[in-house]
Structures are given as C-alpha cells and as structure tokens.
Amino acid sequence: MTIDRRDFMKTGFAGAGLGALVSSGLTTGLLAGTASADAHGASSLAGTEASEQALADLRAVLARIDAGFADPVWRISTPGDLADARRSVMHALQHALEIFLEGDRARPNFKRFVTPEKKLLGDNPDAIYHHAWVDAEHSYRIRGNLADATYTSFTVERGTAEGGMSTGVGATLNDTQFETDADGNFEIIVSAKKQPGNWLELAPDAGSISTRHYYEREVGVAADRMHHIPLVIEPLKALPPPKRAGDAELAAALGRVGRFLETTIQPFGGGTMPKYVSRVPNQFPQPSRQSHDNTDTGYAAVDNVYSMAPFVVKPGEALVVRGRFPKCRFASVVLWNRYLQTLDYANRRTSLNRKQTRLERDGSFKIVIADRDPGVPNWIDTEGRPFGMVFWRFLLPEEDIAPLVTNVVPIGDAAELDLDAALFSAHPRAGGLASR
Numbered sequence: 280m281t282i283d284r285r286d287f288m289k290t291g292f293a294g295a296g297l298g299a300l301v302s303s304g305l306t307t308g309l310l311a312g313t314a315s316a317d318a319h320g321a322s323s324l325a326g327t328e329a330s331e332q333a334l335a336d337l338r339a340v341l342a343r344i345d346a347g348f349a350d351p352v353w354r355i356s357t358p359g360d361l362a363d364a365r366r367s368v369m370h371a372l373q374h375a376l377e378i379f380l381e382g383d384r385a386r387p388n389f390k391r392f393v394t395p396e397k398k399l400l401g402d403n404p405d406a407i408y409h410h411a412w413v414d415a416e417h418s419y420r421i422r423g424n425l426a427d428a429t430y431t432s433f434t435v436e437r438g439t440a441e442g443g444m445s446t447g448v449g450a451t452l453n454d455t456q457f458e459t460d461a462d463g464n465f466e467i468i469v470s471a472k473k474q475p476g477n478w479l480e481l482a483p484d485a486g487s488i489s490t491r492h493y494y495e496r497e498v499g500v501a502a503d504r505m506h507h508i509p510l511v512i513e514p515l516k517a518l519p520p521p522k523r524a525g526d527a528e529l530a531a532a533l534g535r536v537g538r539f540l541e542t543t544i545q546p547f548g549g550g551t552m553p554k555y556v557s558r559v560p561n562q563f564p565q566p567s568r569q570s571h572d573n574t575d576t577g578y579a580a581v582d583n584v585y586s587m588a589p590f591v592v593k594p595g596e597a598l599v600v601r602g603r604f605p606k607c608r609f610a611s612v613v614l615w616n617r618y619l620q621t622l623d624y625a626n627r628r629t630s631l632n633r634k635q636t637r638l639e640r641d642g643s644f645k646i647v648i649a650d651r652d653p654g655v656p657n658w659i660d661t662e663g664r665p666f667g668m669v670f671w672r673f674l675l676p677e678e679d680i681a682p683l684v685t686n687v688v689p690i691g692d693a694a695e696l697d698l699d700a701a702l703f704s705a706h707p708r709a710g711g712l713a714s715r
Contacts, residue, residue: 329530333537340537344368344544352546360617367618371399371543372536374410378487379442379535383521384414387512392489395502398620400543400578401670404499404630405611409490411512414440415481418470423510425454425463430493430608430674433467433479436578439486442535444542445577449482453582453675468515488512491580493609493674495634502625547617547668557588561598563669563683564588568605568676582608584673586683590614590648591666597649597693600669603642603681604633609674612646614659616667627660643681653693 348355348364355361374397377390392408393399402408413419413435425431432453438446452467457477459465468474469488471481479488492508494500548558553576557564566586573579592598604610613630614622622629636644637656646657648669661667673680 327526330526330533333530333533337533337537340540341368341372344540350546352548354617363616363618363620367399367616367620368540368544370397370620371540373397374399375442375536375539378410378412379539380532382412382532384412384440385417385518386514386521387411387413387419387488389490389510389512393501395625401615401619402501402621403493403611403613403672404501404621404624405494405496405609405632407492407494407500407506407508409508409510411488412439413469413481413485413488413512415471415483415485418468418472418481418515419512420515421465421467421469421479421510421512423465423508425459425465426492426506426508427463427494428454428492428508429495430454430491430582432491432580432582433469434489434491434580435469435479435481435485436487436489437482437484438577440484441486442538442542443486444539445487446484447575447577448573448579448581449485450480451581452477452479469512470515489578495609495611495632497634499624499630499632544618547619553585555585555587557586560589560591560666561685561687562588563600563671563685565682566671566673566676566680568673568678568680580674582675584676584680586671586673588669589617589666590661590669592648592650592661592687593665594650594663595690596687597647597653597690598669599686599688599693600646600648601684602644604636604644605673605676605678605680607673607676609633610672612659612669612671614648614661614667615670616664619668622660622662622664622667627662628658629660629662631657631659647693649690649693651690653690655694 345365345368347353348361353364355364374392382388389409389411391397392410393402421433430453432451434451435449436445436447437449438444457465457467465477467477467479469479469481471483473480490510492500500506552558553573555564555566563586566584568584573581573583573585579585590598600612609632611630611632613624616622624630628635631646636646638644644657645655646659647653647655648659648661650661650663650665652658652660671683
C-alpha cells in the first residue's frame with residue numbers, strides 16, 4: 280500500500296489514518312519496540328543515571344540562586360527588582376544552553392552573545408558580540424568581514440572550558456593588528472602554535488573566543504535586525520562526524536550550564552572591585568588610559584578604558600553629568616540594572632554614543648539621567664528606576680580623559696545650560712570622531 284504525502288498530511292494524525300498505517304504494517308516495528316520496552320520496564324532505561332543526576336543538580340543550582348536573592352547582599356526590596364533578578368538568571372540560562380548544551384569545541388560556531396532579548400555581563404547597545412567555545416588542542420580559521428564597524432576585535436577568554444566565568448584575557452587581536460583586503464574581508468588562524476599572517480594565540484587554559492563589533496551610529500546596532508556581520512569559525516583540519524551524544528555527554532553539558540550560572544550570577548559589590556568601579560552613587564572614578572588594565576577581568580576589552588558608578592535618582596530629580604569626549608575610536612555611556620543588563624534600548628534612549636550626543640558650544644557635553652524627559656537634547660531614560668548602574672567606555676583613547684563631573688538637581692533645573700568652563704580648563708580640546 281502506498282500513501283501520497285498529501286493524503287498522509289490529511290489523515291496521518293486522524294484515527295482512520297493511523298489505523299491505515301497500522302494495517303499497512305508501517306508501524307509494526309515501532310509498536311513492537313514499544314511493547315518490548317514496556318515488558319522490560321524500568322530496566323530498559325538503565326544507564327541514564329548521569330543525566331538524571333545532572334538535571335537534578337541544575338534544578339538545585341537554579342533553586343540556590345533564587346533562594347540567594349533573599350540574602351541582604353543583593354539588596355532586593357521590591358517585586359520589580361526581584362523580577363529583574365530572576366529574568367537575569369533566565370537570560371544567563373539561555374546563553375549557557377546555546378553555548379554549552381550542544382556546543383562542540385572541536386567544531387565551534389559563533390553565537391550572538393547578547394541581543395535585545397538576551398542580556399548579561401554588561402552588554403552594549405552600540406555593539407554586536409559573538410561567542411564561540413574552543414579548545415587549545417585544536418586549531419581554527421576565522422573568516423569574516425568588517426561590515427563597516429567602527430572597531431572589530433577577537434579576544435580569547437581563559438578559564439571558560441568547563442562553563443565557568445572567564446578569569447581574564449588570554450590574547451586579543453583588534454583591527455589595527457590584522458590585515459584585511461580592500462573590501463574588509465579577513466582570515467585569522469587561531470591556534471596554540473604561532474602561524475604566519477593574521478594569528479590569534481590559544482593559551483593552554485583557553486576556553487572561548489569573544490568578538491566585538493562596535494558602531495557609532497544614530498541608531499544602536501544591537502537593535503538593528505537587518506544588520507549582518509559575516510563571520511564563521513571552522514576547524515583547520517577536516518574532522519570526521521562526532522559520535523552520537525549519549526547520557527554521559529548530556530550530563531557533562533548540563534554540568535557546564537549549571538557552572539556558568541553559578542559563576543556569573545553574582546551580587547554587585549562583593550569582593551575586590553576593579554579600580555574603575557565606584558561604590559559611591561553618582562560619582563565616577565577618573566578614567567585613566569595610563570593605569571587601566573583589563574587583562575584579569577572576565578569578558579573585558581583590553582582596549583577600553585572604563586568608568587562605572589551606581590546611580591541613585593529619586594522621582595523629580597536628575598543626575599547631570601558633564602565632561603568631554605577624548606580623541607578615541609569609540610565612546611559611549613549606557614545604563615544597566617544592578618544585574619549588568621542594559622535597559623530597554625530597543626524602545627527607549629537608555630544610552631548615548633558620540634554620534635548621538637549633542638555637544639555644547641565649547642565642545643563639552645552635558646548628559647542628563649532622569650525618569651522623564653527634562654527637555655534637554657542628551658536625556659537618558661531610567662525607565663522610572665530610582666537606582667541602577669552607569670557605565671562609560673572610551674576605546675583606544677589617544678589623550679587624557681576629562682573628569683566626569685556630576686550633580687543631582689531638581690529635574691526642572693536640568694535644562695539650565697550654564698557650564699563652568701573652569702572645570703574643563705585643563706582639558707580644552709573637544710574630542711572628535713576618529714577616522715576608521
């Protein structure tokens with residue numbers, strides 16, 4: 280008996296259609312196999328204990344993290360804040376599943392690290408990031424195109440082989456350090472042993488590669504669904520197909536997922552903080568291109584100078600920040616919640632890069648952070664949040680960076696355009712956009 284595909288689609292899931300399939304003998308083997316499994320009972324599932332335990336362990340990790348939000352160290356006091364915390368866990372889980380559940384270090388793929396719907400570890404509305412899980416025992420070729428990015432780089436993350444948080448930078452390569460053709464195409468060899476041409480070194484403890492593609496545009500690139508960056512990573516040598524993954528492989532993958540959650544979901548302010556992080560609300564550490572060193576900070580960019588502080592802005596108030604952009608490749612300021620997730624940049628103005636910032640007549644800027652529009656050009660929307668994080672990036676600065684001077688004022692006073700020029704007398708130059 281033969282069944283036309285259209286007839287199968289019409290009847291295959293109806294009672295008569297299923298009966299026809301049974302009578303035709305097409306399902307005899309399947310039904311017989313099921314009956315055999317039933318006869319054996321639970322013994323037919325022997326050998327799945329590892330994944331069963333791994334699933335239980337993952338559930339326990341999620342439960343511990345959620346219960347931990349009650350610890351005073353998290354300072355969670357409102358239902359909205361707890362919702363943010365739980366959402367951050369789900370975003371981290373989403374990323375861990377994408378990278379570590381089906382990931383193959385011998386045959387890696389670049390995945391979008393963050394998107395408007397998946398935010399973690401301090402994302403950026405003006406950048407597209409990718410992440411690939413790799414192994415120093417293998418060698419790879421990266422092929423791609425700059426796609427008109429303001430800046431492109433590749434960073435090897437240390438300590439991530441088993442899902443843990445990055446312990447620092449193993450090696451980095453930016454677009455001033457590798458060759459491209461006239462159309463922006465490039466190839467980079469990634470390996471432990473030095474190679475001629477464009478080469479990215481894999482340290483013995485290398486576990487993953489992060490890519491950065493920064494843009495200074497009127498519309499943040501991370502929310503641009505049409506923008507595509509051609510990029511692929513592949514093993515340097517042809518490999519046979521991997522063996523079929525079984526229970527042990529699934530258990531190991533689930534263990535890496537749990538490890539990623541446990542090592543990345545941490546309260547802000549615990550332990551030793553980098554010098555660029557302020558513990559004082561509304562006061563920024565002086566950004567310094569002489570003293571910054573991000574090589575020991577997980578998922579940081581060694582070419583960036585950072586400055587970060589918590590913001591506390593009550594309803595009816597505004598945080599006014601004055602400063603000057605240095606001559607550099609890229610600069611921006613962005614708001615995060617306390618879980619290092621950007622606010623809703625797809626629908627609100629929650630960040631500003633230099634292209635989006637209107638300068639004062641003397642070349643300085645005045646940026647206002649508030650819960651509603653105070654009637655100024657450079658307003659950053661807090662979404663009505665009374666607290667969060669403000670994060671500055673200055674990429675490859677070529678000169679000293681002016682202080683970031685702050686004042687908290689009534690929101691009705693934020694539109695005042697007076698600016699104390701003496702504050703910036705030591706930094707009279709206004710940084711312009713650097714050519715690519």
